[in-house]
Amino acid sequence: MSSFRTRLTLILIAMIGLSVLAGGLFMGKTFKDNHMDALQENMEREIGIILDQMDWRTGEPDALFGYYTQKAEKLKKLTESRVTFIRGDGVVLGDSDHDPKTMDNHLTREEVIKAKKNVVGRSIRRSDTTKENLIYVAKLVDPANPNSDIIRLALSLKTVDKSIQRIWSTLGIGLLILFVAAALISYRVASGLTKPLEQITRVSKRIKNLDYKARVTVQRNDEIGELGLAINAMADSLQVQMARIHQNESQLASVLDNMINGIIMIDRTGKIGLINRYAEDLLGLSARDLVGRSYGEAKQQYELSQIIQDGLERREHLREEITFYFPEERLLDLNLVPIFEENEEFGGVMLVLQDVTAIRRLERMRSEFVANVSHELKTPVTAVKGFAETLLGGAVDDPETARSFLQIIFDESDRLNRLIGDILELSKIESRRVPLQFSPIELSTFINKTVELMGSEAVRKNIRISVKTEPDIYVEADEDRLRQIIMNLLANGISYTPDGGHVSIQVEPVNSLGIGDEMDYDHIRIHISDTGIGIPKKDLPRIFERFYRVDKARSRSSGGTGLGLSIVKHLVELHRGSISVDSKVGSGSTFTIELPVIQ
Template sequence: MSSFRVRLTLILIGMIGLAVLAAGLFMGKTYRDNHLEALQDNMVREMKVILDGMDWKQGDPNELFGYYTEEAKHLKSITDTRVTFVRGDGVVLGDSDHDPVTMDNHSTRKEIVQAKKEGVGRTTRYSDTIKQNLLYVAMLVHPSDPNSDIIRLALSLKKADESVQRIWAALLMGLVVLFAVAALISYRVALGLTRPLEQITRVSKRIKNLDYRARVAVKSNDEIGELGLAINAMADSLQDQMARIHQNESQLASVLDNMINGVVMIDAKGTIVLLNRMAEEVLGFSARELVGHHYASAKQQYELSKIIQEAMERREHLRDEVTFYFPEERLLDLNLVPIIEDNDEFGGVLLVLQDVTAIRRLERMRSEFVANVSHELKTPITAVKGFAETLLGGAVDDPETARSFLQIIYDESDRLNRLIGDILELSKIESRRVPLQFSPIELSSFVGKTLELMSAEAVRKQIRISAKVEPGLYVEADEDRLRQIIMNLLGNGIAYTSEGGSVSIAVEPVHEPNAVLDEDGLENYEHIRIYISDTGMGIPKKDLPRIFERFYRVDKARSRSSGGTGLGLSIVKHLVELHKGTITVESKLGVGSTFMIELPVLQ
């Protein structure tokens, strides 16, 4: 039971108990007063009867003591009351319970004084004579004479008090029963009042604890029912608002987590309050490590802390590019924007981190490409121009010299033509303007035809060229582009392999774990691998990561003498990637190189 219900029950019981107790006291007093009044009236009637039948004698008190005493005792035996005869001056003439000679003058007794004034006097007091509470009623023998003798009856209140006590006992028993009934009724009333309030309190606490689905079961139309309806309406409104807030938070979190830029929010005290996923990746710290901490806690990023401090002090937009070396080397573009709140107070700094490493690398590659193209174009043009000038200067008259120079001009023009063609080809491939026509290719016959095209060059250099292809292998690819890939790699192998060496090509399926057999009992495969190996000079380990870059040459003099443009491997890599494949290389100086291409069977 709740303390409020207990207090309310006790208050109701107390109020009912006080009302019943007051009613009992009033009833008891009223009963006692009415009882005494009835006794008094009865005693008055008895005294009138006594006076009517009694001979009232006058004379010497000493002579009258015996007479009146005997009369008093006789009357007491009849009325069961104490009888006293008093002379007009207060002298006691006779008494049924005491010797009148020894009794005090009664002229000052309250009931005697009142009887002389009103004819009848009444009072209640403790009698020192008989040691009891008595009800005294006195009456004039001759009502018209104030100095008349007086007859007085006294009745013990013991019986009256016993009767009143019985009334009080009955009242107390009734009060106890009434208290019990009042307690039960009070509890039911308190329960009816407090139960809906307790339910409203529980619902309010659930709402405070963010449980906005809590509702009050309204069962009445009184004020408490209206309060429950108001709380339900409030809960509905809060639930709708919190649903919108959660939706907005979810959308904002989704936007922040999927942004390609890092976002860090720092409050006016320098505490990091928000860190998105990209910022975690760029800074090398998790949100759990930084959120709630000072920005200087990222000790590995000293330059970042320094620029944040500058933005906090200057409170204006700052932008800078900084190279981070933790967790890996990155070039970052930093934008720091001050946060100004509605009351124009400084709320902190919003930091946006953009990884421009790839952009700057592409810009550098583009710059290098332009420089390389310019250099590669300038070399044959310079040669053509130089030998043409020599011929114009008179060398044309010497047939052998002229023929030699013209051959050089022709070769350089051809090289220039191939260079421009490769540049245009690479540009189309990189811009994905080359539409691929995919079709099933039977690799055994495809490789055989490709080797026939390359055999003349291999025979010229006395290089053995061989192939190993499992029969029945198919792949879905653009046949012309796949042949361009194979021929380019075979051509490089022949070009960089000394006479008497060998170049080989091998094609095999990639068997997957737990492969399923087809209807012919053969294992299904999802990829194929093409290995192109040579016994040439090999590639230094330091050059392996860069050989697929445009115009990158391991041996520039050897490449130029072989007629290479420096774009072949870059074209090969882009074509392989257009087929959703991968290309890798393994090489050892003086032993040779092996290029491995892995392609999906189905596009």
């Protein structure tokens, strides 16, 4: 028997049993009430007979105790009830079960109070004298006199309880017989209903567990058979709809997770319904912690919460750019778009976040580049123009002055030519229009040849250049561009090192592993150090920017354009490498280049 069939059978048994039990309880209570009423009425009639047959005496209690006690004991044998005679003021004159001299005044007894009001008084209560539950019936001797003496009969409830127990025994046997009959009938009924329902239940559970291929085998043409057909049709529809939903969800999730903009959906009540991965990264929030909660619970800056609040209130498109400082400093372009459902009812807002930090930085760099180029070009042009005007004004007649001015014009023109060349070179490198021709380079020979090219400049300033490199260290690189990197850094070191100083270049393998007599390595590192003036710590993050100079006067006098280190950095990055600098004012600087061996 299946659990469902068992439950159905038990339900039917329980329903029948509860019905029988309720009927039995009602019958028992009705019998008990009727029996109690009949007893009390019979006791009332007995009191009437006693009054009719008894000689009622009056006088002092001491003279009457013996008379009434004797009468009470005699009447108890006849009525099988406790008999009590009570004077009108509550004094007990006689009692069949207790010495009346020791009994309390009965004027406050419930049945006595009722008898004085209604001639006859009834009550069921615990006796203070016998300490057991009794049925009391009291009646006035003279109905016309409220202060009349009273006769009271009392019967123990034990008698009634015995009768009730017999009723309950009979009911219990009847209930047991009905339960057995109900179990047999319920089993037959349940068996006919539950077998097809059990199959339908199993199929329904499989559908609930997302098994949309489950179907009911229909073998009946009644209502249960129609239910099976309906479930099969529902499963067919669900299978089609869920496949479509899963496909749409997968596409939507893929689109949201791979968007380059952050998306946050907020309903009309202010609860967050969706946060895509990019929005989590931008704001430093967790979708798991916030979806389903109010946007106000997100620990974000006030401006964002204010924009969302304004959007929910105004229900119109809002746009703002805000700088965020957590989890890192970013400039975000915020677009708040209201969402209206098919019935034009306001459904909430969609917040689109775009990181425009790089765009604004590029715009600023472009503006600064134009300003710097204009300034750098204007300086030599102004010098050339000024000295040319001086020569035209008559200085050409003085040969010594004219030669000096023409030399200045030549130097400034040469500087202008170098500046334009560096600008064009940097432009090509940044736009990645520089084709690199990679080939294996043996660094020991390559470095020595490059140092020779810088020898004349080093000799002029009495600067010693030392090279430390191991033989047979190779790297795959563009030879011309790598030489341009090394020469620019050596030229910088020579320019900013006082006469008599020292510039060194060292090459070493990185992540090397000795295998026999050979070395295996995946990167090489080049250190170029000098004993020059050094770079202040505050300037280190910016030295690779275009036109940035630590010592502007020194740079101009040395003929530098301010673009050398920027070109070096871009060329290193084209080789998929990195460059860093370590410097201390007055002690010199060390530039470190790390390049992969294989491109």
